Amino acid sequence: MFTGTYVAQQLLNGVVLGSMYALLALGMTVVYGILRLINFAHGALVTVGAFTFFGIFVALGWPFSLALAAALLVGGVMGLLLDLVGYRKLRGGPEVSLLITSLGIYILLENFIKLLATPQPYAFRPPAFLTQLHNVSGVAFRTVDIFIVIVSVLIMVAFAVFVKRTKLGIAMRATAESVEAAQLVGINVNHVVAVAFVLGSAVAAVTGFMWGAKYGQIAYDMGFMAGVKAFVAIVIGGIGSIPGAMIGGFVLGLVETLAVGFLPPGFAEYRDAIVFTLLILVLLFKPTGIMGRKEAV
Amino acid sequence: MRRWTSLPGGVKFLIGVGLLFLVLFVANSTLNRYVLHVIILIGIYSVATTSLNLTNGYTGLFSLGHAGFMAVGAYVATLLTFPVRLRIAYNLPLLPHFLGGPDYQWPFLPALIVGGLVAAVAALLVGAPVLRLRGHYLSVASLGFMVIITTLAKGLKDLTRGAAGIQAIPRYTDIWWVYAWLVVTIYVIWRLLNSSYGRAMLAIRESETAAQAQGIHPMRYKLLSFVIGAFFAGIAGGLYAHFARSIRPYEFSFYMTFHIVIMLIIGGAGTLLGPTVGAAIVVALKYVLKPVEEGLGIYGLVEIVYALMLIGVMLWRPEGIAGGVNPLRFLVARKGERR
Amino acid sequence: MPLLEVERIHVYYGVIPALMDLSLTVDEGRVVALVGANGAGKSTTLKAIAGVLRPRSGRILFRDRDITRLGADRRVRMGIALVPEGRQIFSTLSVRENLLLGAYHRRDQEVKKDLEWIYSLFPILRERMHQVAGTMSGGEQQMLAFGRALMARPKLLLLDEPSLGLAPLVVREIYQVIERIRDASITIFLVEQNVNMAMHVANYMYVMEAGRLKMEGVPQEVMRDEDIKRAYLGG
16 A cells, blocks of 8 residues: 555655646736736746757756856847737737737747757756755755755746736736726836746746656657646646645645556556636636636636 | 639539549549559548647637547447347447347448537537637647546446457448548538627637627637537547448547647648648648658658658648648638737 | 817727817816716717827827827826726726835836825825735725826826716716816816716816717807707706
8 A cells, every 4th residue: 555655755745746836827827817828838948048058057057056157138129029029019900810810939949959959858957956865754855956946936936926026027917807907097008018928937947947847858849748748737726816826836846746646557657638618627627727707707 | 714713602512522523433433442452541631630620720719639539439439339139249239229239230321420410519518618718728628528538538448349349340430421521511611600609719810819709608609619510520430440340549649639720730720722722731641751761760750740841831821831822722721810 | 378289089899980180189287077968079089188099190298299109108108198988097906006106107206295195185095005005995996097097196186987986976976186286286187977977077178979069168158059958967
């Protein structure tokens, strides 16, 4: 049977994965809230972040903190560019145009990375201090696991303070509620959307670093499933709710890890199928998710 | 020209079909195998894209799971037609007797249709919970469905031989099968659009609230278009399997869905022949660019070109490339103005 | 001196005309009312002035500057604030957050002071400061919408049917507030179906019908017109 240690180990893994989903869901839900866009390109930013860090840290040999800062910066700039070049022109048109465009942007980025970095995956070795093994009464983990959870929580707290306490953050929530009313109080909606893209994309890029550091490997297509699952997390948490997106991320990370850890061994390969079955079940029985309000059709 | 436009639609359709088959006949007897191969692929993708068009272009739903329905059709039809002499070697005697068992195999046509029907039933199961929600949920749920299907195809090794896939499928698909099905697909959708069902679907695309006010029950029509779309996607999958002669789970991936989406968008969503035009452009382009990609070693070039085309069309020509320039405008013309 | 001049604007919803050749002027320091039946184009007029809708032709001048092509947010910064029909407060935000957003574009140090002024104008908002706005009553929400618009320190306040759907007692209260705003020398352009209330506060009146201006004048004069009397006062 499953020992307490085994359960604890699975829970830890679930929380680590959940932290990363939560970060991605956070960035996606802010954009979705305003534009009603499922931004497939969000997943590509994970790949961009991972490869940026990899290139600068491994290939150029720069220090860890600089490489991480570069990933953050590149992610943010990419987010801004996507908004300005890709999405801004389409606003106010059919929502589906935004969705299709984001699909195109995802494919573009993924294949651009494939072209630059070759189709083979790369072994991703984080700096030595992150790979140190620890063992607390049988539960094994590396420093990177703790790093991911702590940094994720810090980012989420910072974001919560931002939307709760700053004028721009309040404006962001207001714009998500009604674009027209936001304009009428003098909010420059384009500005708010750009900020949402920059923040979300920068966080996604950092998540890319975490992903590589946790799983030891990066590839040009690593971001796709991560991005789509982040949207599943948003649905689970309840569309339109920022705390919901984060909770949904953790729930999804735990469900995915625990399902693989506790179902018979043959089920491990159904991992992704389990996630999407969960999505369809949530849509069937509780489309508003854990924290969400009913969304107008 | 005036005489042509004044002909009734049915006559024009028949003339069009006659011309198509005349051209195909000439092509079939003069062109080399390589070009015919491309023409057949264009036909298969046209069926898939036309069926996606029913769901996406006319009712404004956006399904991203089309490759999943194609996978269902491909696997079901393949299992049914799989040759008797190979069933033992492929461990397929495990199939229940009514599916062919170890002793006999189904003919192509019923196998294709059953494949389409199973895809349609799958669409019903996925669509029923999701279609009452905002359109986006359908996109993600159908994408999820595709992932579930490909994961199952990988996992159910006794049935599908897992990631290794099924090879040595008989090559039943030829140019006549493909284009006959394309004609059927276009005909069904054309008739559907000119029926009360079609008008209801278009009303839903324009405004769901307004449609409801006219007493149209959106859910029913959305589900119908989703299910019929899935049926023809299943057919396309079956045709594909019996053309490529081997299927593997990862072929029916997000990229296949993406290719069908881009064919639709480039050809012009919501037009009757746009999908075929789009399929021809995209498939032909692939055969032009693939040697360049391999020759220069720039892997990803084809997809980058596709993605740029898609983004470009969305930004500057949302009605699609075929929208305005097609000589068969009467069939390409949009039903109603799209906003 | 004219604060706002609307010159021969045409506004369409798709292909449907909503405003035809509309011109009007709002002088500084006055209360100007725009009345008319449902669907006459009153709200459309306000939306065009606020910048939510773009006229197909014609122009809009504010303090002698052409603002026809400016976005709504720019117009707020120039001093035009709209209290929209149906209030459109941010229902998931707190009362205080709603008010602070009213001053979104302001960089000056007097926002806190103005917040106090709003609280003194509407004491109920002070009590409800931290409450989520969507949970308040219709009248309270209307006061919040007023307060939010005033936080922009507007020179011109646009009011879209402030009495709509409110109990008579609340309507009276709202109109007392309108008078106090007028006394704070803020120009008001008011759209109303409740002609009785409108003629009470207005210095000047425009009457609209089917997207066009029908007549204009001081309220007493407008109300002497037999057609208008029959249409709006049931006599």
